[in-house]
Amino acid sequence: MSLFWRIFGLNALVLGAATALLLWGPVTVSVPVLLTEATMLLGGLAVMLVANAALLRVGLAPVGRLTRLMTRVDLLRPGQRLPVPGHGGFIQLIRTFNAMLDRLEAERATSTARALSAQESERRRIAQELHDEVGQSLTAVLLGLKRAADQAPAPLRDELRQAQEITRESLDEVRRLAHRLRPGVLEDLGLISALTSLTSDFATHTGLEVRRRFDPDLPPLDHERELVLYRVAQESLTNTARHADAERVELALCHTPDTVELRITDDGRGVGGRGIGAIREGAGIRGMRERALLISATLDIESGPRGGTRVTLSVPRGPRPVTGAEPHTRAEREV
Structure with a gap:
């Protein structure tokens, strides 16, 4: 049922019930109108309006959920979808909206x-x-x-x-x-050596204390995933030096059976200040989210366990979806 016929049916139901009450009920209207008759008519009108509003609120609830999702949807945070109910008149609308999000996220x-x-x-x-x-x-x-x-x-x-x-x-x-x-070290010696060189150079030029923690037996990753991990670490450290007003930074690289996680934690201003976790995301954080989206990774920016800010990049270890826009071999990347 289309939206037009759904609203028309709800209004017809209320108006039909009111007409039936007028036809078979004891209600009469005198000339001039008596106070009791006017009270009954106004009361009936109020009941009709309340019933119509309640039915419309229930019937149009999916539109409200759809509107709220449209106001907060962000293509850099994929996966936001509305559940498709098993019945109702808005199934096609919700399916079309979800399909549109699928298409926009793929194009993005x-x-x-x-x-x-x-x-x-x-x-x-x-x-x-x-x-x-x-x-x-x-x-x-x-x-x-x-x-x-x-x-x-x-x-x-x-x-x-x-x-x-x-x-x-x-x-x-x-x-x-x-x-x-x-980063030639990344291509020649791998991710661990590249992150070690990056943090050493960062500590030398900023004077901040940098702690590194790498899990043993890290699984091998393809070049694109390693490059995204390196660039996110590089941008996070740069934002920490510029905005976080921190004294110590910890960079950790660990793994689970399904993911490889990069965590950069500082003791600076934190999410509520002007640090890398500030509510207003700049070009640097947007760039990190775009890189994470490229390899189907998840980027979270939140308060650290002891204050400050923590950036977590979770990279899946499974096969990476091919977007059709990136080179498949090292030789093609070098062109």
Whole structure:
């Protein structure tokens, strides 16, 4: 039954009951209208309105549930669906809405995979250019400054050596940026070595205390899952340094029979402050959710057990669904 006929039937039921009471009941209307008659008519009208409102509330309850879901649905948190009742006039509407969410989530996953694949390719290209072009140019400048300092008189030698130090620091910064853009350790030595290098570099540059905890016998993961784990850890640590006002950070990588979990916990402001768990999610957290969606993982941001914020990424160990937008081999990824 369509929505139109459902509402029409409810109103017809109420109006028919009222007509039957008028026809076969002892109600009469005098001219002029008596007070008792007016009271009975107004009371009957009130009963009709209340009955009509109650029937409409019950009949249109699925529309209310659908409206509430539409206001809070988020494609970066997939799986939100309305249960399909076994009877009623809104089954087709609910099924159509659930099918629309399935289609939108699939399209979002495909477009996200393409965007992130293009982003990683661009990062590799920029990192390669920084290493090959800018890095080599700075190295040549550094060698030239060294030769000039060796041959220069004493007053000029100190200035040339100071320029050498500035150039050397710039070269180190270029190498660090290239390493962040393209984590070669991840491809060469694996996820554990990459996370160890990431946290060591983070502790060196921020001065925060970083604790690492890795479960033994971690199961092997494909390159895409390892890359998402690495990028989420990288973004979480960056947000902690920028916003959490923390002193200590713990990075843990553990596994269960079904998942591999990455947990980053800090002792900073927490969910209620301006930390990584703030209610208003920025581009960094949205990017983490998009990466998690790419490999069907779950990202949770909540208060830590002792305050602060905890970011948990749960990566399933089973076969990963193919989106059709990502390369299937290492050679294709490098193109």
